[in-house]
Amino acid sequence: MTKSPEKWGVIYNPKAGTRKVQKRWKEIKEYMDSRNVAYDYVQSEGFGSVERLAGILANNGYHTIVIVGGDGALNDAINGIMNSDAPDKENISLGIIPNGIGNDFANYWDMSDDYKEAVDCIIHGRRRRIDVGTCYYYDGQKHLTRYFLNAINIGLGARIVKVTDQCKRFWGVKPLSYFMALLSLIFERKLHRMHLKINGEHIRGRIMTVCIGSARGYGQVPSAVPYNGWLDVSVIYRPELRQLLSGLWMLIQGRILNHKVVHPYRTQHVKVLRAQNAEVDLDGRILDRHFPLEIGILHEAITLIIPE
Template identity: 25%
Template sequence: MRKFILVYNPISGDASFKFKLDNVIEAFQKKDCIIIPLRVSNEQESDTFIMLVKEIVVDGIIVSGGDGTIHSVINNMLRHEVDLPLGIIPSGTSNDFAAYLQLDKNIDTCVETITKGQRKRIDVGRVNDEYFFNVASAGLMTSVAHNADSMLKNTLGKIAYYLKGLGELPNFKALKMRIITEQQILEEDIFLFLIMNSGTVGGFPNLVPHAKIDDGKLDVLIVKKCNLPELMSLFISFLKGIHCNSRYVTCLQAETIYIECAEEVESDLDGELGPKLPLSVTILPRKISVFCS
């Protein structure tokens, strides 16, 4: 029988996964798989599963939660050089990466995907001494994920982020940043930059249509300074998927990126608080293995 550690966050999304845990274990047992559940709700607890991996031989790690929970697990895996396939059961407020991989929230479908055993090796980004699997960003909207009320997020999901972001627009100022890649140097007053592994960020699919998670490249989207009406119009363009046509948007690909800013600016990694600028970003090609359909 195969054996998996199931790392789950009891407060992710609508916090309902913990009530489905027995059904999940039963579904895996019907597929001749033993599940070892591990409850994780903070960073200290997330370290515990590494200790468990070192004590027990398992065939993979399954994560139930949102992008933040996956981010924590992947960082722990890479820091401790754990190379086990990762299964995902989307159950968070933000499930961008699962959406990009077209992973269903339905438990039975997730179990089928994981137990079938088909895998894909995907790239991972490294920022200073941390890792991200989907997106690194700074600027407008970056603080939204950290400041939006948790009850509001659980009730309204992505809408909570957008409402919070729209409220910040009138007071937000552009930041003078220097962005260096292996091919060019950009010095711009910008509102936001996104360094993406997949093309799905913040619930927006195909922000960069050609982005692939196994191409050894990072896709960078930069939103340059503009006035408030233009910024509001640009936000609508993002919703419609026509933002790449705007003169205020720059898209590029790179393997290494260095970003600095004279002001103190915090970054965001997969919806979690990241290091302050400057950032040294590199791509780690096909670094981890993920169960997918």
């Protein structure tokens, strides 16, 4: 790669999302060329390669790294950048061309799904420093750190994210996808014995799901903002069947914190000491269950290109 300070490093994955991705990438490339954008692009080669490629671009001095993809690809990219040897990570500008299935973080910033508007946003948009969430854990051999931009879900929330993404591939419409996800999980109101520590308070009990978000976390922490140096936490206990239905509707409307089985918190540190048999996901990426988890926040740790 021949790199200049103005050049973008673009990462795309032609196998991600729907069958239209390869065609869409060709259209994106042609539009960037028509706008005289200077860029180098690299192709993802499968799961995990986006993280490696983002690290390579950061180490090679690219100051604008653009991800063509959804929340999962964005999570891989932020981990590649944060784990890179680049001395000025906070000065790397991250651009997003929403693509694929889940684009919750891009939607938070009102980024357009139209690739032309997304490219123009990167050209003309403003730079904003944003927070990066951290998750420290021990995998049995070494201590690891995984970074996130949107949220960590533990328990049913992780299952809903997974099933909703699967439903989106079939149904395409987000509210309908949530509804279909509910139907598939309606009899799976599984509880997990959890032990959390938030703001010095020990929270123990049989809990259905926990969401820890820097951004809105697929609607489960709707008051979270990814630039104030805080994490929002929703601890959701077992609802009755009727409450589950009303809770889904409140989730879609952004009013989940008003549900009586939801206990909200705001903190800078969460310790998950136990979450028996619970799945964990970071921005849609499933994490192998390793407890305890130490979850924190790095204030304004990276730069994001957002609409003007």
